Amino acid sequence: MSEPTGTARRRGPFQVGDQVQLTDPKGRHHTFTLEAGKAFHTHKGSFQHDALIGAPEGTVVRSTGNTDYLALRPLLPDFVLSMPRGAAVIYPKDAGQILAMADIFAGARVVEAGVGSGALSTFLLRAIGDSGQLASYERRQDFADIARKNVERYFGAPHPAWKLTVGDLQDNLVETDVDRVILDMLAPWECLDAVYKALAPGGLVCCYVATTTQLSRTVETMRVMNCFTEPQPFESMVRSWHVEGLAVRPDHRMIGHTGFLVTARRLADGVEPPLRRRRPSKGSYGDDYAGPGAEAGDPAAS
Numbered sequence: 001m002s003e004p005t006g007t008a009r010r011r012g013p014f015q016v017g018d019q020v021q022l023t024d025p026k027g028r029h030h031t032f033t034l035e036a037g038k039a040f041h042t043h044k045g046s047f048q049h050d051a052l053i054g055a056p057e058g059t060v061v062r063s064t065g066n067t068d069y070l071a072l073r074p075l076l077p078d079f080v081l082s083m084p085r086g087a088a089v090i091y092p093k094d095a096g097q098i099l100a101m102a103d104i105f106a107g108a109r110v111v112e113a114g115v116g117s118g119a120l121s122t123f124l125l126r127a128i129g130d131s132g133q134l135a136s137y138e139r140r141q142d143f144a145d146i147a148r149k150n151v152e153r154y155f156g157a158p159h160p161a162w163k164l165t166v167g168d169l170q171d172n173l174v175e176t177d178v179d180r181v182i183l184d185m186l187a188p189w190e191c192l193d194a195v196y197k198a199l200a201p202g203g204l205v206c207c208y209v210a211t212t213t214q215l216s217r218t219v220e221t222m223r224v225m226n227c228f229t230e231p232q233p234f235e236s237m238v239r240s241w242h243v244e245g246l247a248v249r250p251d252h253r254m255i256g257h258t259g260f261l262v263t264a265r266r267l268a269d270g271v272e273p274p275l276r277r278r279r280p281s282k283g284s285y286g287d288d289y290a291g292p293g294a295e296a297g298d299p300a301a302s
């Protein structure tokens with residue numbers, strides 16, 4: 001049985017064409033692709049790629065300037081943070097939440113927009129595998145080109161489960177009976193009608209947005225549409241720790257904010273969500289409220 005796309009590049013001795021991540025004595029990373037007969041130059045001298053070809057991961061190479069470099073293949077989180085970017089990428093902490101909370105499974109039929117630099121596309125393709133289907137939509141040709149290169153560099157070849165379309169999702173979406181839709185864009189609420197048509201009953205939509213105003217508009221639009229389950233908004237924070245002798249504490253610096261996630265499930269055709277038991281607190285949708293459904297008043301009371 002053949003291995004899933006990209007797996008052969010993730011294990012075994014280093015081969016020509018592999019990505020290598022070097023760590024220098026100060027913990028800094030340098031990433032390059034292995035080529036026979038080539039030299040890697042640093043400001044502390046150079047070494048030959050051939051010194052790594054055929055060597056196991058975790059090997060240490062010494063440069064002509066007598067500096068040791070630890071060589072490992074980059075993990076996917078390392079790869080997406082070091083790859084060339086057009087648009088900002090989804091951080092690995094959020095990609096992990098999307099894979100778990102949007103329930104991305106092997107063989108799933110997934111739609112994604114926008115593609116940006118292709119970071120999330122790579123996480124999604126790895127999770128759905130060769131038997132899944134990922135239809136990705138990106139409105140900008142230049143970003144789509146960068147994303148395609150990044151995805152192909154990661155897997156070492158075009159991925160058989162990936163279809164990339166240049167254009168706005170809401171005008172071009174052709175897939176139906178889809179299991180999951182992931183939106184990472186400025187105005188996901190503009191795509192929710194198209195998403196509803198594409199999703200299979202029970203399918204899940206997950207939106208990633210950067211600001212509270214985007215989050216509010218996304219959630220309220222889903223509610224007003226009356227064809228999704230109650231949206232579940234959340235964010236994740238990851239603190240790294242300093243552990244040295246008796247000094248065991250969170251690191252002083254952290255990534256304080258990336259974005260918010262919100263998930264909801266598509267109901268069956270013609271079905272409306274059951275009335276919410278908990279009504280919004282008085283004043284939540286007061287006179288000043290100008291969001292979706294404002295004309296209709298309190299959406300939960302209708």
Ligand SMILES: C[S@@+](CC[C@H](N)C(=O)[O-])C[C@H]1O[C@@H](n2cnc3c(N)ncnc32)[C@H](O)[C@@H]1O
Pocket residue numbers: 087088089090113114115116117118119120121137138139140143167168169170184185186187191
């Ligand atoms: C933040 S980037 C996406 C980053 C990507 N998720 C990643 O991990 O690399 C947002 C992208 O959405 C695209 N975009 C915005 N609205 C869109 C739409 N309606 N349809 C397709 N692409 C859209 C933008 O051009 C931009 O490239």
